[in-house]
Amino acid sequence: MMRAWLLPLSFVLCGSLVAAGMFSDGNPLGASALLLLFVVLAAAHSPLVFPRPTGALEAQRLSEADGRPIVYWRAGCKFCLRLRLRLGRRAGQLYWVDIWRDPAGAAVVRAANDGNETVPTVFVAGSAFVNPDPAWVREQLSPSE
Structure with missing residues (x-):
C-alpha cells in the first residue's frame, strides 16, 4: 500500500524543498505557486482521484x-x-x-x-x-x- 504513495510523497517533498529555497531567496509568491503546483501533481498521481x-x-x-x-x-x-x-x-x-x-x-x-x-x-x-x-x-x- 505504501508503494502507491511514493510518487505523490516525492512530489510534495521535492516541491517543498524547491519552494523553501525560493522563499528564502525572497520570492514567497513564486514559492507558494510552485508548492501548489507540486501538491496538485501529487494529488493527481495518488489513489485519491x-x-x-x-x-x-x-x-x-x-x-x-x-x-x-x-x-x-x-x-x-x-x-x-x-x-x-x-x-x-x-x-x-x-x-x-x-x-x-x-x-x-x-x-x-x-x-x-x-x-x-x-x-x-x-x-x-x-x-x-x-x-x-x-x-x-x-x-x-x-x-x-
Whole structure:
C-alpha cells in the first residue's frame, strides 16, 4: 500500500524543498505557486482521484451479476489517470481494482498480459483489453447508468 504513495510523497517533498529555497531567496509568491503546483501533481498521481477500489474477487462477482466492466489499475500510472479523467463521473460505474493493494488483482492482470502487470487492463464480459480508448470504455457502460 505504501508503494502507491511514493510518487505523490516525492512530489510534495521535492516541491517543498524547491519552494523553501525560493522563499528564502525572497520570492514567497513564486514559492507558494510552485508548492501548489507540486501538491496538485501529487494529488493527481495518488489513489485519491480514483473511485474506491474493490477487491478482484468481489469485482468479478459483481461484474458477472450486472455486466459492468472491471478496471485493473495502479497509482502513478499515467494511462490509468488518463482513463480515469476521461471517464469523468462515469468512472464510478466501473469496478476499480488496485493491483498494488490486491494480489489477486495483480495475478489476473499478469494472466491476461503474458506475465506483465500492464495497466490499465479492462475486463468486459470476460475479455481483457489493455489500455483501451476511454471513449470505447464509456461505450461499454449501459446508457441508463
